[in-house]
Amino acid sequence: MIQLNNVTKIYPNGAKALVDVNLRISKGEFVFLVGPSGAGKSTLVRLLFREEVPTRGQVTLNGRNLVRMREREVPLLRRTIGVIFQDFKLLPNKTVIENTGFALEVLGVPAKEVQARTRSVLDMVGLSHKTRAFPGELSGGEQQRVCVARAIINNPALLVADEPTGNLDPETAWEIMDLLYNINKRGTTVIMATHAKDIVNQMKKRVIAIEKGRIARDEEKGAYGYEL
Amino acid sequence: MKRKGLTGMSFSSAQYILRETLNSLKRNPWLSVASIVTVMVSLVILGFSAFFLANASNMANMFESQVEIAAFAQTNLSQSEVLALEDRIKSMPQVASVELVTKDQALLEFGQSLGGKKGDLLSDLGGTNPLPDKLTVKANDPQEVAGLAAELTKLPGLETVSYGQGVVDKLLPFTRWLRWLGAVVVGAFTVASLVLISINIKMNVFSRRREIQIMKLVGASNWFIRWPFLVEGLILGWVGGILAALIVGLGYRWLADYVQMTLAFLPMVQNSALFWQVLFGLIFAGMAIGAVGSAFSLRKFLRV
Ligand SMILES: Nc1ncnc2c1ncn2[C@@H]1O[C@H](COP(=O)(O)OP(=O)(O)OP(=O)(O)O)[C@@H](O)[C@H]1O
Ligand SMILES: [Mg+2]
Numbered sequence: 001m002i003q004l005n006n007v008t009k010i011y012p013n014g015a016k017a018l019v020d021v022n023l024r025i026s027k028g029e030f031v032f033l034v035g036p037s038g039a040g041k042s043t044l045v046r047l048l049f050r051e052e053v054p055t056r057g058q059v060t061l062n063g064r065n066l067v068r069m070r071e072r073e074v075p076l077l078r079r080t081i082g083v084i085f086q087d088f089k090l091l092p093n094k095t096v097i098e099n100t101g102f103a104l105e106v107l108g109v110p111a112k113e114v115q116a117r118t119r120s121v122l123d124m125v126g127l128s129h130k131t132r133a134f135p136g137e138l139s140g141g142e143q144q145r146v147c148v149a150r151a152i153i154n155n156p157a158l159l160v161a162d163e164p165t166g167n168l169d170p171e172t173a174w175e176i177m178d179l180l181y182n183i184n185k186r187g188t189t190v191i192m193a194t195h196a197k198d199i200v201n202q203m204k205k206r207v208i209a210i211e212k213g214r215i216a217r218d219e220e221k222g223a224y225g226y227e228l
Numbered sequence: 229m230k231r232k233g234l235t236g237m238s239f240s241s242a243q244y245i246l247r248e249t250l251n252s253l254k255r256n257p258w259l260s261v262a263s264i265v266t267v268m269v270s271l272v273i274l275g276f277s278a279f280f281l282a283n284a285s286n287m288a289n290m291f292e293s294q295v296e297i298a299a300f301a302q303t304n305l306s307q308s309e310v311l312a313l314e315d316r317i318k319s320m321p322q323v324a325s326v327e328l329v330t331k332d333q334a335l336l337e338f339g340q341s342l343g344g345k346k347g348d349l350l351s352d353l354g355g356t357n358p359l360p361d362k363l364t365v366k367a368n369d370p371q372e373v374a375g376l377a378a379e380l381t382k383l384p385g386l387e388t389v390s391y392g393q394g395v396v397d398k399l400l401p402f403t404r405w406l407r408w409l410g411a412v413v414v415g416a417f418t419v420a421s422l423v424l425i426s427i428n429i430k431m432n433v434f435s436r437r438r439e440i441q442i443m444k445l446v447g448a449s450n451w452f453i454r455w456p457f458l459v460e461g462l463i464l465g466w467v468g469g470i471l472a473a474l475i476v477g478l479g480y481r482w483l484a485d486y487v488q489m490t491l492a493f494l495p496m497v498q499n500s501a502l503f504w505q506v507l508f509g510l511i512f513a514g515m516a517i518g519a520v521g522s523a524f525s526l527r528k529f530l531r532v
Contacts, residue, residue, distance in 0.1 A: 049445070051445060051532070071531075072449070072450070074444075075444070075447050075448060075449040075450075075452075076447075077447075078444075078445065078446065078447035079447035083445065083446075085445075089441075089442045089445060089446075090442070091439055091442055091443075092439075093251070093255055093439070102443070102446060103446050103447065105244055106443070106446060106447050106448045106449075106452060107447075108241050111243060150446065
């Protein structure tokens with residue numbers, strides 16, 4: 001499903017975020033990306049929904065080359081991918097329900113259906129009591145759950161999660177993990193960048209470790225492997 | 229998924245656009261007011277400068293329409309030779325009109341002005357009419373009157389050719405300058421209003437750049453983002469345009485009346501077709517500037 005060939009990413013300021021990365025992820029896999037802060041996890045994730053384009057190398061998703069993709073195809077690509085952003089990226093002027101439904105509105109889904117699906121997904125992330133609140137009125141964990149809800153609302157083929165449990169207490173974190181686990185069970189490929197050692201160790205999924213922009217380790221049923 | 233057109237419009241999108249537009253207007257009422265005022269002020273200036281241009285060129289036309297060449301035929305020409313001469317001048321490409329006053333007509337008028345009868349005057353003059361046939365020639369382009377006069381001088385059968393050289397040679401540069409000034413004023417204020425309005429729109433777009441970035445990352449197409457901005461720009465421009473049209477329309481009416489009362493010799497353009505054209509032009513310009521300006525300012529921020 002996903003293939004990275006000799007991918008190097010150097011940001012305009014000269015920061016070498018990824019160096020010669022080769023990677024294959026099949027449909028339906030659950031993959032953890034681990035590694036120290038600044039290793040390049042977020043950068044790798046951003047290549048997948050084309051927030052960034054690699055400096056060298058190719059990124060392929062479902063047979064489509066994301067580097068050569070035309071500008072107006074990008075929205076269509078992004079609609080098939082759910083993204084849980086490390087910094088949430090919620091619209092400050094929209095309520096919880098509007099923020100969540102936005103991913104459907106973009107598709108031109110009728111308002112009634114948006115309402116219904118939004119309510120059910122907010123229920124899933126445990127936010128049905130805060131639908132009218134604005135992001136600024138929510139705690140970090142609550143904002144993160146809105147972001148999760150928005151990412152999963154249109155049953156994406158690929159779910160990309162950049163530290164989706166970073167701001168959550170262990171109990172809520174596990175609730176989110178249950179959610180991701182179930183989504184993965186239904187066939188969605190999940191890629192999750194994380195520092196959550198316990199979660200990685202208990203889930204026993206594929207673990208890819210990145211250090212200084214290079215893949216240092218790639219194990220099936222792997223462990224977190226770093227002592228904090 | 230529904231198949232959608234080039235611009236990504238469907239019924240639910242139309243609903244979304246209206247809702248977004250209203251939200252944005254409600255959310256930033258002061259920015260909206262500022263945009264309306266900016267559009268209004270720019271268009272008021274533009275409207276008045278359009279009327280200034282109309283008046284300047286009207287005045288120039290009026291001065292120039294009074295420029296004419298008086299050519300006198302040699303007195304020994306027969307009636308038919310004079311008529312042939314008139315046709316010859318008429319056929320010249322630079323000539324707009326020729327008016328012939330024959331010596332008989334001239335004498336008649338002269339006599340009437342003296343209060344006598346034609347016969348008396350002619351006999352008083354010893355039976356010969358001393359007045360020449362006069363041809364009044366107007367040029368297509370008054371600016372070329374000197375050249376035309378020079379050419380007429382070369383025609384056989386014409387004696388004196390004059391066009392009030394002294395006055396005309398000073399007048400023509402002045403009318404040219406007057407038109408030019410009108411055009412420059414309109415041009416300068418068009419640019420100034422565009423700059424003013426685009427700064428305002430850019431501020432609006434810039435204040436929402438993060439929102440635009442997020443929308444794009446969630447999969448919104450460019451048109452999905454553009455439409456609400458476009459409609460908002462259209463509405464703000466429309467309101468600004470209407471206010472400007474009101475101010476300019478009432479202002480010009482008042483000014484024209486005032487000038488007519490106090491400076492009757494200064495003719496103000498009172499062409500009602502032109503009047504409405506300018507006013508509707510202002511409203512249309514407001515809408516166009518609002519919509520196009522918004523779409524244009526977005527370009528940079530849509531590249532996410
Ligand atoms: N937009 C950017 N512009 C310039 N440099 C960047 C940008 N984003 C990331 N970097 C740099 O690229 C490197 C990798 O950053 P990245 O965000 O991918 O790390 P990360 O593994 O996600 O870290 P963390 O665990 O802290 O989220 C870092 O050195 C960072 O400073
Ligand atoms: Mg990161």
